Amino acid sequence: MAAPQSAVDLSAALILTPPPLGEWLVVAPVVLMIGLGAFLLMIRKSVRLQGSIALAGLSLLVLLDAGLLWRVLDQGPVTMVMGRWLPPFGIAFTADLFGAAMALVSAIAALGAGIYALRDIDAAGRRYGFYPFLMLLMAGVSGSFLTGDIFNLYVWFEVLLISSFGLLVLGSEPRQIDGALKYAILNLIATTLFLIAVGYLYAIFGTLNMADIARKAATLPSGAPLVTLTGLFVLAFAMKAAVFPVNFWLPASYHTPRIVVSALFGGLLTKVGIYALLRVTIMLMPVQREQLSLVMAIAAALTLIVAALGALAQHDIRRLIGYLVIAGIGNMLAGVAIGTPAAVSGSILYALTSIITMTALYLVAAEAARIGGSWSLATMGGIWRRSFPFAITSFLLFLSAAGLPPLAGLWPKVSLLKAAIDIGAWWLAAAMLIQAFLVTIALGRVFLLAYWRPLAEAGMPAADEEPAGFFSDKTTALPVIGFAALTLIFGLYPEPLLQLSQRAALSLADPTAYIASVFGPSDLGRGGNP
Amino acid sequence: MNTLILRTVAPFVTALTLLFSVFVLLRGHNEPGGGFIGGLIAVSGLALYGIAFGVGAVRRALHFHPMAIAGAGLFLSTLSGTISLFAGVPFMTGLWIYPHLFGTEIPLSTVMSFDLGVYLVVLGAITSIALALEQEPGPEADERQSGPDGPQKRGDV
Numbered sequence: 001m002a003a004p005q006s007a008v009d010l011s012a013a014l015i016l017t018p019p020p021l022g023e024w025l026v027v028a029p030v031v032l033m034i035g036l037g038a039f040l041l042m043i044r045k046s047v048r049l050q051g052s053i054a055l056a057g058l059s060l061l062v063l064l065d066a067g068l069l070w071r072v073l074d075q076g077p078v079t080m081v082m083g084r085w086l087p088p089f090g091i092a093f094t095a096d097l098f099g100a101a102m103a104l105v106s107a108i109a110a111l112g113a114g115i116y117a118l119r120d121i122d123a124a125g126r127r128y129g130f131y132p133f134l135m136l137l138m139a140g141v142s143g144s145f146l147t148g149d150i151f152n153l154y155v156w157f158e159v160l161l162i163s164s165f166g167l168l169v170l171g172s173e174p175r176q177i178d179g180a181l182k183y184a185i186l187n188l189i190a191t192t193l194f195l196i197a198v199g200y201l202y203a204i205f206g207t208l209n210m211a212d213i214a215r216k217a218a219t220l221p222s223g224a225p226l227v228t229l230t231g232l233f234v235l236a237f238a239m240k241a242a243v244f245p246v247n248f249w250l251p252a253s254y255h256t257p258r259i260v261v262s263a264l265f266g267g268l269l270t271k272v273g274i275y276a277l278l279r280v281t282i283m284l285m286p287v288q289r290e291q292l293s294l295v296m297a298i299a300a301a302l303t304l305i306v307a308a309l310g311a312l313a314q315h316d317i318r319r320l321i322g323y324l325v326i327a328g329i330g331n332m333l334a335g336v337a338i339g340t341p342a343a344v345s346g347s348i349l350y351a352l353t354s355i356i357t358m359t360a361l362y363l364v365a366a367e368a369a370r371i372g373g374s375w376s377l378a379t380m381g382g383i384w385r386r387s388f389p390f391a392i393t394s395f396l397l398f399l400s401a402a403g404l405p406p407l408a409g410l411w412p413k414v415s416l417l418k419a420a421i422d423i424g425a426w427w428l429a430a431a432m433l434i435q436a437f438l439v440t441i442a443l444g445r446v447f448l449l450a451y452w453r454p455l456a457e458a459g460m461p462a463a464d465e466e467p468a469g470f471f472s473d474k475t476t477a478l479p480v481i482g483f484a485a486l487t488l489i490f491g492l493y494p495e496p497l498l499q500l501s502q503r504a505a506l507s508l509a510d511p512t513a514y515i516a517s518v519f520g521p522s523d524l525g526r527g528g529n530p
Numbered sequence: 531m532n533t534l535i536l537r538t539v540a541p542f543v544t545a546l547t548l549l550f551s552v553f554v555l556l557r558g559h560n561e562p563g564g565g566f567i568g569g570l571i572a573v574s575g576l577a578l579y580g581i582a583f584g585v586g587a588v589r590r591a592l593h594f595h596p597m598a599i600a601g602a603g604l605f606l607s608t609l610s611g612t613i614s615l616f617a618g619v620p621f622m623t624g625l626w627i628y629p630h631l632f633g634t635e636i637p638l639s640t641v642m643s644f645d646l647g648v649y650l651v652v653l654g655a656i657t658s659i660a661l662a663l664e665q666e667p668g669p670e671a672d673e674r675q676s677g678p679d680g681p682q683k684r685g686d687v
Binding site for chain 2: 043090132
């Protein structure tokens with residue numbers, strides 16, 4: 001309201017100094033994606049225009065997220081509170097190192113998938129609304145990573161859930177509806193549990209602002225049912241992340257949509273669950289996490305073993321990669337269960353590398369199916385002879401997924417293993433090693449059958465076995481090679497990523513700077529304007 | 531539905547309902563009402579029109595595709611929040627202007643344009659759901675299922 005001469009002291013309720021432009025970086029990714037998604041929805045029928053506008057938008061998203069990460073590295077967490085209200089009453093968007101890094105990496109993955117979609121999503125898929133859904137999905141993902149309010153986190157979960165339903169049924173095939181139904185019901189149950197937990201939390205704390213919760217956690221009376229609350233949160237996020245007893249929706253649905261959509265889901269959605277899990281258990285309720293750590297560790301070990309066995313058993317390479325996604329979640333959950341800063345930094349590093357690796361693996365699977373002639377390991381073959389460059393690129397990504405040197409997948413596994421051995425959880429370390437071994441065998445099997453075996457032995461006409469060129473198409477080659485290059489670079493030179501995840505883990509464990517950015521010295525630093 | 535009474539009354543009722551929905555939308559700033567409920571009221575008017583004259587008539591009357599209307603609403607709401615960038619206040623802060631038109635002060639605000647966006651989102655989204663449900667499975671719907679297990683049931687209609 002424009003009431004400049006009111007008798008009330010507005011500074012008690014409102015932020016009266018103009019926010020510096022840098023703070024806009026916190027909301028910019030979400031605003032950009034929602035606005036662009038809405039705009040693309042309006043021009044849904046202009047099939048050609050959609051792709052180029054969406055790619056320009058995703059590139060801008062990467063730049064904005066990079067700017068945000070740079071600012072957070074430089075000056076600590078950044079906060080903007082909606083509508084000028086003072087926190088904790090206004091909804092805060094707060095980016096710390098963890099959130100900003102996740103937002104940047106997921107934007108890169110989305111850009112790669114967007115480029116791949118130029119070829120993979122045909123005109124019908126675009127009219128159906130692939131690009132608007134992609135933009136809204138990214139709005140949900142970025143919002144989840146950047147929000148500083150736990151109810152707002154729930155809202156972003158809903159946004160990404162609804163757009164993921166749209167992406168999942170793109171094309172309206174019966175098979176997709178079947179997959180979408182399982183996905184939708186399990187995820188709706190998880191979000192409802194999350195909402196119930198948020199209600200509980202509000203009843204206990206009287207606030208939904210994460211910084212405020214972190215501030216008040218130590219001063220609560222001892223009778224507060226915080227372990228129950230944390231348990232509810234852990235269950236809800238574990239369902240989202242596909243942790244073992246509640247993971248069955250993922251293999252049932254992730255192979256049904258278009259492959260780009262699978263790639264986006266495998267790369268991003270489960271990691272949002274892990275992000276929320278880390279945010280709530282490590283930053284908000286560290287004491288209660290301690291009490292639940294054994295349960296989480298057992299769930300993590302079971303997830304690791306079951307997922308790796310599942311990957312071994314699959315013939316359809318899309319389903320196989322679905323199990324690899326779950327196996328990765330097991331590793332990250334193990335880090336949450338151990339809970340030391342070293343383990344948390346391992347989990348964060350795992351999440352960052354896994355976003356890229358899993359997105360890339362699904363794209364590799366699509367390419368392999370195109371060159372090898374089938375999705376099934378029983379009938380595909382001859383890729384090595386038909387396209388040597390593609391075979392090498394996929395080999396690198398397979399190494400990264402299995403956690404073998406010299407690719408980026410190695411380092412998070414090493415950090416997590418070391419963290420597990422440091423606290424004497426030998427069985428958890430053993431589960432990780434067995435999982436890595438089994439995944440290596442599963443991917444080796446893919447390579448043996450799909451790449452090295454001549455088509456003739458797979459029972460297909462050998463006449464098809466002529467060189468297929470570099471990749472099947474330039475627009476599909478670019479993201480796959482880009483992702484492989486990223487994993488190779490950060491595998492050979494992991495220092496920046498390791499440091500980043502260590503700093504992110506420390507700031508999660510000790511959220512003083514996070515709280516200060518919402519409540520404290522940020523106001524002082526901004527001052528000077530009466 | 532093919533009754534004379536409904537067909538005669540429907541245009542008037544729809545017009546009144548749409549008018550009422552705008553009234554509820556504008557009233558919403560200080561009293562019960564607002565974009566969401568206003569949008570729902572508008573959809574109920576359009577649904578009645580559809581029941582009386584068929585889905586095609588509603589689509590023609592709307593001119594734009596309902597989803598495009600929803601997109602425009604979302605876009606408008608996003609813009610309303612972004613205007614605060616140029617006013618030097620945080621995102622989503624309400625900003626007001628008071629133009630005088632024919633001697634009357636008319637308070638306009640970004641809050642209102644945001645609510646108008648909500649109205650359009652609800653109008654577009656729910657209308658497109660309602661129209662999809664009301665639509666009789668015609669040749670357009672059959673086209674998708676021309677596979678071996680989806681024989682054309684209404685092939686000769």
